[in-house]
Amino acid sequence: MATANFRNDLVKELPYLRRFARGLCGDASLADDLVQDCVERALTKSHLYDPARPLRAWLYAVLRNIFVSNWRRNAKFVGAKTVDDLVGFEGSVAPEQDSNFSVAVITEALDTLPTQQREVLVLISLEEMSYKDASEIIGVPIGTIMSRLSRARAHLENILEKRGTTVLRRVK
Template sequence: MDLRRQLSAELPVLRRFARALTGDPALADDLVQDCLERALTKSHLYDASRPLRAWLFTVLRNIHVSGLRRSGRSGIVKTVDDLAEGEGAIAPDQEHHMAASSITAALERLSPQHREVIVLVGLEEMSYRDVSEILGVPVGTVMSRLSRAREHMRLLLEERGVAGLRRVK
């Protein structure tokens, strides 16, 4: 399969990871577009013996971190005028939606390092080894961050009254 088709197949997971990093759909789409552009122009640097997804996540994360360094800010700030009408409203009869909203809110309150490792291991189901390569840290650091991130998520969700999360790994 050629690289362009492989990149197309990775779009949904790249968007999900970018959304977790930025917290904003428009910024996430821009980040994915930058990642795909970089992947195509730097395709000669890709080692085909390694998973393409891990390489793309590394590229995407590096672009995101570089953007944060350039802009000198660590998060998205919305003013009251930026909020859409009814944004954040939750229908009271949809408990699953409330739980998902609580989890999303808790994820946004985590540090970027903890959010990255939770998303990559928990949502994308990547191995510790692949995550360590993406983040550029040892496997032990990934495991340590994941442990702290899970504990912090548990505490944040308990604050909001959400039932405990089930253990995946």
Template sequence: MSSSLRQTTSDARLENRWEAFEAEAMPHMDSLFRIAMWRAHDRAAAEDIVQETLMEALRSFHRYEAGTNCRAWLVTIMHHMLSKQWRKDARLQLVADEDERISETIAYEAPMPQGLSDDEVLGALRRIPPSYSQVVLLADVEEMAYKEIAAALQVPIGTVMSRLNRGRKLLRTELAAYAHAHGIGDDRERTPPRR
């Protein structure tokens, strides 16, 4: 086989691979961005996470089985990438958290909320352990099925179900404490009793 024929064949394979990747992976960019935004708390960082995830997915696309759940596959890649990064940054984060707590203590001003906002809900979600909050996010925000979450996180479905149940309870407790501390929902007359 001549050199130019090999190059043409290689180019065609690469083009087919790129087209398949675009068709399978790119429709999930919004979902990946929402997950990255929740994890990174910063638009630029979230965009970087999505870009790195897609680059890794493209490099590994030969291992993807066409017709399977591409979103779960992409979330798995993102999860592994973020877990590796989290382990690497764990020590730095401990120092940053302590600095943040000191700054918050010094600059604390009691908020006067009218109700729970998205920021309070996301804040409460961030205060519960990541193993629970991640499952709550994937199930309740991204509307992924238990099976998809189990595949993405590489845990049994039963683990997903128990983490989701526990995560929702922890989130409810966080939000109830916040609401109580800020006088939200104290008006019992507005809420009819359960039957």
């Protein structure tokens, strides 16, 4: 049974869980489903939480495990997009200002990343987790985190560069 303190702390982490989930799966309502599952599991597994460790990292691990197991089982979580899918992109997104990318463009670019790279990128670039925390959350050595991270960043940069020129061409 989760204690009242644990529940209170859990409520405080909800905004961050929602952001992490949004980064992982892009879609807002899928992301909130994921957070809902995470909260339910965290409450039943609260006795496994070691209060000496940061709660956020523990919750991220719970959420990430649900995401990965659902993603393996359930096609709805699969990003399944490739760079080729982006070519047919409709110009429904407004022309970019100051060369910033829209949320839709960034989400689509993230969807082209393999999940193993995306989760590392989201944990470190968006959630600002340390390499050590990311390594514990995902359960791989720090060296693996670092190589996935650099590949994810290079891949994303590549996609966004192409998208940037596509957008510019359309605007002209």
